[in-house]
Amino acid sequence: MDAHKQFTETVTVDRPVRTVYNQWTQFEEFPEFMEGVERVEQLDDTHLRWTTEIGLVSKSFETEISEQIPDEIIMWRATGGDVAHAGKVTFAAAGPQQTEVTVNMAWQPESFAEKVADWTNVTERRVKGDLERFKAFIESRDAETGAHRETHV
Numbered sequence: 001m002d003a004h005k006q007f008t009e010t011v012t013v014d015r016p017v018r019t020v021y022n023q024w025t026q027f028e029e030f031p032e033f034m035e036g037v038e039r040v041e042q043l044d045d046t047h048l049r050w051t052t053e054i055g056l057v058s059k060s061f062e063t064e065i066s067e068q069i070p071d072e073i074i075m076w077r078a079t080g081g082d083v084a085h086a087g088k089v090t091f092a093a094a095g096p097q098q099t100e101v102t103v104n105m106a107w108q109p110e111s112f113a114e115k116v117a118d119w120t121n122v123t124e125r126r127v128k129g130d131l132e133r134f135k136a137f138i139e140s141r142d143a144e145t146g147a148h149r150e151t152h153v
Helices: 017-024 027-032 112-119 122-139
Strands: 005-013 037-042 047-054 057-069 073-079 084-095 098-108
Touching (some): 017 098, 098 122
Antiparallel strands (some): 037 047, 047 057, 057 073
């Protein structure tokens, strides 16, 4: 992750690692809990197309999963387009029925709006809110809505 801005956010979810990981891999459900994410389309095992709207700015871009180890880690990077970001999400047992989810992200603000978001830490607050909404999303269900357990290294 060699972009300009880097940060880390963590949440503890009251569900086992396998359940939490399985739910996270349901990428097309991200709009349910990620603010500003309008749509995520899984193109194949390692490529996703995102449509976001932040403020009045709408963007579409693709990401590539560069590493995926079930119940442990998913790493990604944006490919092409005008969005420069990369990151990883890790899953660690915090107890028999709890999982610590940690998102590390790096990005390069390009537009004026993105630079303002950088200066005011809007992105960090948004990711923190997304993690809290993910926690509520998975904890409100008896089980995950699916799983994608491919290993990509």
